[in-house]
Structure formats: structure tokens, C-alpha cells
Amino acid sequence: MVSSTFLVGCSHRSSHPLAGAQILNDSEIAGEKIFMQNCQRCHPQGAAGLGPSILWAPGFAKRFQVRHGVGAMPAFDKDHLSEKELDQLMEYLKALKNN
Numbered sequence: 001m002v003s004s005t006f007l008v009g010c011s012h013r014s015s016h017p018l019a020g021a022q023i024l025n026d027s028e029i030a031g032e033k034i035f036m037q038n039c040q041r042c043h044p045q046g047a048a049g050l051g052p053s054i055l056w057a058p059g060f061a062k063r064f065q066v067r068h069g070v071g072a073m074p075a076f077d078k079d080h081l082s083e084k085e086l087d088q089l090m091e092y093l094k095a096l097k098n099n
């Protein structure tokens with residue numbers, strides 16, 4: 001787990017188009033994977049689905065929401081999402097918002 005997160009920074013730079021427009025950097029790509037696994041089913045592309053649109057909530061509010069959950073949204077503690085993964089997730093959401 002720890003070694004794999006360190007490897008991300010060393011791996012060759014890869015890029016990946018977001019909705020055909022924006023190129024994501026490595027940590028945004030990692031964040032995209034985390035998003036797809038954990039958030040996509042309720043917040044499709046960050047927009048409203050089962051949950052509300054999340055793109056416009058301020059960063060600190062998003063982090064709080066993910067860690068603690070609210071209402072029907074489950075909490076993601078550090079066993080499920082490390083600090084590093086949460087950082088990557090936030091970078092991905094920022095990229096989505098700016099797209």
C-alpha cells in the first residue's frame with residue numbers, strides 16, 4: 001500500500017483525456033480511479049445522481065463530508081481512503097470542475 005503510493009510519483013508520466021478536453025496529471029488520474037470506485041455510483045461525473053452535485057462544495061467541506069458522511073452518504077475512514085488518496089480525489093474533482 002505505502003510502496004504503491006510512492007511509486008505513483010516515480011512512474012513515467014502518463015496522460016489521459018478527461019471528457020476529451022482536459023489532460024489529467026498522474027495524481028488526478030489516481031483520483032479518477034478512486035472516484036470511479038467510491039463515488040461515481042452516487043455522484044456520476046460529480047453531478048447529481050443519488051447524491052447531490054459535489055463539484056461546487058468548497059474543498060474542506062468535501063473532505064469533511066467524505067470522512068464523516070452525512071445523511072444517506074457513507075463515511076470513508078482512513079482504512080478505506082488514505083490521506084494521500086483523499087488528496088488525489090480532491091485534485092480529480094478540481095479538474096472535473098474546471099473542465
Ligand code: HEC
Pocket residue numbers: 035038039040041042043050051052053054056057061062063065066070071072073074076089
Ligand atoms: C451511497 C451513495 C453515496 C456515495 C457512495 C457517495 N456519496 Fe456523497 N453524498 C450522497 C448523498 C445522499 C449526499 C447528500 C447527503 C445529505 O446532505 O443528506 C452526499 C453528499 C456529498 C457531498 C456534499 C455536497 C453538498 O454540497 O452538500 C459531497 C462533497 C460528497 N457527497 C462527496 C462524495 C465523494 C467524494 C464520494 C466518494 C468518496 C461520495 N460522496 C460517495 C451519497 C453518496
